[in-house]
Amino acid sequence: MKQLALVGLVLALSTGHARAEVVSTVVDGGVQTVGRITASPPEAVRLVFSSKEFEFCHEPDYPLTPAEKEWCKLGAGENKKVCPSFRQVCNNEATAKQLELREPFSIKLPELGLPVRLLLWVLLGLGLAVLIFALVRHFIDHKPREAVVTTAAASRAEDEAAAAFARQVETDVQRLLERARVKAAVGEFRAAIGDAYAALLRRLEGAGLVHVESDQTNGDYLRKVRGERRDFAGRMAEVVDAVELAQFGEEAPTRERFDGVWTRVNSLLTERMGPTLLIVWFLLSGLGCGQPRSDWEHSPSGRAGVAAYLGKRGFDVHERLLTVAKIADSKAHQLVLLPGAQLGDDEWKAVRAWVFAGNSLVIAGSARPLPDWIAVRVVQKPGGKTEAVAPTASAAQRLGAANVRVPGDNSVEPGKGSEAVLARKQGAYAVERWLGAGAEQEPNRGPRILVLADDFLFRNASLLVGDNAVALENLLRDGGTSIELAGDLTGLVSSNPVESVKRGRLGPALLQLAAFLLLFFVCKGARFGRPVQTQTIHCREFAEHVRALGLHYARARAERHALGCWGSYAIERLRERCGLQVDRSLSGLAEAVATRTSRPVGEIMRTLLEARDAKAGVPAEKGARDLDTVVLLCRLLEETGGTGGHKRIQSHF
Amino acid sequence: MDTNAFKATFDRTRNEVERALVGQTELVEHALIALLARGHVLLEGAPGLGKTLLVRVLGRVLSCDHRRIQFTPDLMPSDVIGGNVWSQPKGAFDFLKGPVFAQFLLADEINRAPAKTQSALLEAMQERQVTVDGVSRPLPEPFLVMATQNPIESQGTYPLPEAQLDRFMFKLAVLSPSHEMETAILRNHLAGFDAQAIERLNLERVMTPAVLLEMQEYARRLRVDESIVNYIADIVCRTRGHRSLYYGASPRASIALLHGSQARAASRGRDFVIPDDVKALAPAVLRHRIGLQPDAEIEGMSTDDCVVEILRDVRVPETIAA
Numbered sequence: 001m002k003q004l005a006l007v008g009l010v011l012a013l014s015t016g017h018a019r020a021e022v023v024s025t026v027v028d029g030g031v032q033t034v035g036r037i038t039a040s041p042p043e044a045v046r047l048v049f050s051s052k053e054f055e056f057c058h059e060p061d062y063p064l065t066p067a068e069k070e071w072c073k074l075g076a077g078e079n080k081k082v083c084p085s086f087r088q089v090c091n092n093e094a095t096a097k098q099l100e101l102r103e104p105f106s107i108k109l110p111e112l113g114l115p116v117r118l119l120l121w122v123l124l125g126l127g128l129a130v131l132i133f134a135l136v137r138h139f140i141d142h143k144p145r146e147a148v149v150t151t152a153a154a155s156r157a158e159d160e161a162a163a164a165f166a167r168q169v170e171t172d173v174q175r176l177l178e179r180a181r182v183k184a185a186v187g188e189f190r191a192a193i194g195d196a197y198a199a200l201l202r203r204l205e206g207a208g209l210v211h212v213e214s215d216q217t218n219g220d221y222l223r224k225v226r227g228e229r230r231d232f233a234g235r236m237a238e239v240v241d242a243v244e245l246a247q248f249g250e251e252a253p254t255r256e257r258f259d260g261v262w263t264r265v266n267s268l269l270t271e272r273m274g275p276t277l278l279i280v281w282f283l284l285s286g287l288g289c290g291q292p293r294s295d296w297e298h299s300p301s302g303r304a305g306v307a308a309y310l311g312k313r314g315f316d317v318h319e320r321l322l323t324v325a326k327i328a329d330s331k332a333h334q335l336v337l338l339p340g341a342q343l344g345d346d347e348w349k350a351v352r353a354w355v356f357a358g359n360s361l362v363i364a365g366s367a368r369p370l371p372d373w374i375a376v377r378v379v380q381k382p383g384g385k386t387e388a389v390a391p392t393a394s395a396a397q398r399l400g401a402a403n404v405r406v407p408g409d410n411s412v413e414p415g416k417g418s419e420a421v422l423a424r425k426q427g428a429y430a431v432e433r434w435l436g437a438g439a440e441q442e443p444n445r446g447p448r449i450l451v452l453a454d455d456f457l458f459r460n461a462s463l464l465v466g467d468n469a470v471a472l473e474n475l476l477r478d479g480g481t482s483i484e485l486a487g488d489l490t491g492l493v494s495s496n497p498v499e500s501v502k503r504g505r506l507g508p509a510l511l512q513l514a515a516f517l518l519l520f521f522v523c524k525g526a527r528f529g530r531p532v533q534t535q536t537i538h539c540r541e542f543a544e545h546v547r548a549l550g551l552h553y554a555r556a557r558a559e560r561h562a563l564g565c566w567g568s569y570a571i572e573r574l575r576e577r578c579g580l581q582v583d584r585s586l587s588g589l590a591e592a593v594a595t596r597t598s599r600p601v602g603e604i605m606r607t608l609l610e611a612r613d614a615k616a617g618v619p620a621e622k623g624a625r626d627l628d629t630v631v632l633l634c635r636l637l638e639e640t641g642g643t644g645g646h647k648r649i650q651s652h653f
Numbered sequence: 654m655d656t657n658a659f660k661a662t663f664d665r666t667r668n669e670v671e672r673a674l675v676g677q678t679e680l681v682e683h684a685l686i687a688l689l690a691r692g693h694v695l696l697e698g699a700p701g702l703g704k705t706l707l708v709r710v711l712g713r714v715l716s717c718d719h720r721r722i723q724f725t726p727d728l729m730p731s732d733v734i735g736g737n738v739w740s741q742p743k744g745a746f747d748f749l750k751g752p753v754f755a756q757f758l759l760a761d762e763i764n765r766a767p768a769k770t771q772s773a774l775l776e777a778m779q780e781r782q783v784t785v786d787g788v789s790r791p792l793p794e795p796f797l798v799m800a801t802q803n804p805i806e807s808q809g810t811y812p813l814p815e816a817q818l819d820r821f822m823f824k825l826a827v828l829s830p831s832h833e834m835e836t837a838i839l840r841n842h843l844a845g846f847d848a849q850a851i852e853r854l855n856l857e858r859v860m861t862p863a864v865l866l867e868m869q870e871y872a873r874r875l876r877v878d879e880s881i882v883n884y885i886a887d888i889v890c891r892t893r894g895h896r897s898l899y900y901g902a903s904p905r906a907s908i909a910l911l912h913g914s915q916a917r918a919a920s921r922g923r924d925f926v927i928p929d930d931v932k933a934l935a936p937a938v939l940r941h942r943i944g945l946q947p948d949a950e951i952e953g954m955s956t957d958d959c960v961v962e963i964l965r966d967v968r969v970p971e972t973i974a975a
Binding site for chain 1: 876878880881923924925926927928929932933947948950951964965966967968969970971972973974
């Protein structure tokens with residue numbers, strides 16, 4: 001006898017009076033000791049649902065999904081002692097949203113070679129290092145300031161300087177509020193008020209109402225807020241008045257002052273958060289469709305109750321997170337594949353090898369065809385008429401439960417070597433197949449595959465119906481008491497970042513992020529992350545320098561000196577242009593210029609004489625207009641032919 | 654006198670003045686603040702904007718006597734402060750008081766008089782007394798000089814020397830009214846308003862000179878936190894090394910900013926000064942006390958731009974910005 005159930009188990013199960021028996025089974029020739037049975041089946045069910053986590057048993061207003069209402073038809077609400085509120089819950093409208101299992105959308109990333117994977121690991125390592133460095137630096141930066149808060153010996157001025165500095169650095173609203181509270185607790189009300197007010201300003205900055213700058217006064221902030229939110233500004237003004245009184249009007253603010261500021265700031269912050277919380281609530285509640293349900297695992301459709309029940313009945317049940325491909329490393333003897341489990345070819349191969357190695361497999365419904373080696377087909381008929389399920393004659397004694405009821409009309413078509421253990425009129429509901437050597441001659445021994453038409457027996461509500469709990473327990477008992485449940489989360493852990501992205505279905509999100517960064521890069525350029533002060537570099541023209549110099553001279557009442565400098569230059573240029581380098585007389589020059597410009601000789605002569613006198617330092621006559629003389633010299637240069645630069649100088653004069 | 658009474662009196666005074674002077678709210682407020690801070694005001698603006706009316710209305714509302722001097726190129730110092738004249742019956746010199754012996758003095762177009770005459774006001778504005786032939790005579794209290802000048806005309810004018818400018822606590826720009834205010838002024842005139850007969854307006858005499866002096870005393874006692882004192886000093890000191898400025902403001906500017914801020918704080922119903930008071934008054938206090946470099950002038954900068962730049966560089970006390 002390779003496998004044998006021992007030690008009074010059957011008696012305890014059938015009578016339902018066992019309290020703390022130790023159950024052992026022989027698996028592959030060895031004795032496997034399992035957990036203690038702490039309660040009989042009815043008692044175990046009652047204990048499980050006595051927990052407040054199962055709200056549907058304690059909250060009459062608990063919303064059911066339309067599918068869960070089917071359990072009501074099967075009499076799940078009848079057992080008032082076990083689940084007092086479920087009957088009332090059954091009378092409620094089915095307003096909760098069904099949590100549906102569906103194929104997730106994902107993009108298959110290409111298989112990457114070792115170098116690329118290595119690069120990804122290096123990048124990940126670098127990212128972690130930067131994160132750790134930032135955290136350490138943050139901790140070091142903040143440590144002295146925290147110390148200042150708690151060191152009573154430090155002077156008040158130092159405290160306030162440190163607090164002000166910390167306030168400037170900290171931008172997180174919640175941390176500022178927390179710091180304000182801590183400082184108020186130790187009696188530093190001035191700093192506490194500053195922190196509370198800083199929290200308000202940071203929140204306003206986050207809302208885009210103000211921009212915190214070192215040159216902005218509270219009045220500036222208030223005026224900006226008044227421009228945007230007049231209704232809000234009135235109450236903000238009250239806060240500002242109190243804060244300014246504490247900061248500039250009092251030697252030592254009191255607790256009452258802090259309390260006043262604290263209350264007002266919190267009121268304003270809460271108001272600001274209102275719309276945000278509303279949006280978050282809408283997002284979290286699926287944009288407002290259906291009523292919110294708390295923990296799904298503890299709902300009638302969840303499995304937490306089943307696991308707890310089996311635990312009380314001596315089973316060791318836990319959820320499998322590692323991929324099924326590594327099932328060979330598992331210490332469990334029975335694997336339950338729930339509908340959410342996603343198995344590929346590799347996983348099925350691993351499962352097959354593991355089962356043939358002497359373990360048991362339970363398939364609780366499947367929307368996809370099963371591999372051929374299982375030799376069983378699941379037929380799903382959603383919405384079919386509910387019929388009672390009964391043990392077949394061959395399994396009646398072993399299962400010990402006659403009243404099994406589950407919703408729907410799903411069925412299983414047994415293949416070669418398999419045998420129905422639970423059946424409806426329309427067909428089999430559960431089929432098992434023994435795979436051990438000589439299984440045909442010696443049934444119920446060796447590796448086993450048990451296929452159920454669906455997973456209803458593994459749902460919490462099922463425990464409330466008929467003999468479902470006992471039937472499930474007895475169905476599983478032959479496969480061993482150490483069970484792993486493979487469901488939605490199975491296989492999501494991975495050994496490398498690429499696999500992790502793939503399993504986490506983060507591909508689309510990462511691609512969107514990359515596209516966003518690319519767009520940002522295109523719009524802002526490579527330096528978008530750095531603060532750049534745009535400054536126009538203005539290069540002054542020579543004429544502007546001359547004008548500035550002229551203004552200096554004018555301010556110093558030195559126009560005559562300017563005329564002297566400019567006049568000597570202009571006379572030399574005029575001589576050049578008139579070809580009079582040899583003849584140095586002003587009269588000859590005046591005549592030559594007059595000839596070329598058609599101006600009166602006398603006017604030109606007066607101008608040239610003024611320029612010469614200014615150069616020689618002769619004082620100006622009363623009413624002399626030196627700047628007019630400069631302008632006239634410019635015109636003469638222009639009219640005798642020049643490059644045009646004089647025009648600009650002239651225009652400035 | 655307490656804060657609430659101060660604010661109530663200030664508000665009533667302002668409202669009364671604004672009944673006659675429409676659309677110049679900031680001008681009226683700053684003029685009153687200068688008055689309460691014992692300062693003088695230089696008004697710069699085009700003719701016809703109500704500068705003279707402001708002084709007359711202030712004199713009426715504050716129950717103070719007021720005089721007006723039209724400054725001209727041939728005005729002599731004795732025409733302003735008065736002088737000794739021979740009294741035949743007494744056989745001695747009698748001092749004949751000039752128009753400066755008034756509580757409110759309007760020095761109209763002050764830049765039309767030469768520097769010699771302008772300087773006659775130096776002692777009066779600073780020491781609040783005049784000295785003639787070695788004898789000093791105190792001026793009545795309160796004493797406020799409001800001088801006007803036209804920024805457009807330059808022919809035949811004498812720019813005020815820096816020492817004279819420094820005596821003015823505020824330099825205020827009298828701005829042209831908006832279209833809305835212009836129509837309000839016209840409606841006032843249609844309703845019978847006559848700037849030459851403000852008596853007909855039945856303006857309330859809100860306070861007496863004694864109350865005004867009490868308010869001046871109260872404003873000077875207002876609390877000024879150490880951080881505010883540092884803020885004022887920071888602002889004024891920065892004018893001295895600014896790259897665009899030829900010269901910076903004197904310590905008298907700091908004092909003016911301090912007392913002006915106290916008066917403003919009191920007018921807002923506070924018994925302590927906040928940075929907003931300082932920042933609001935800094936342009937009025939500093940714009941005439943600093944001189945631009947020629948290259949800054951060429952670039953089109955004004956002294957107001959420089960003050961704004963300085964205010965942007967100076968950290969406000971208790972700011973939370975890094």
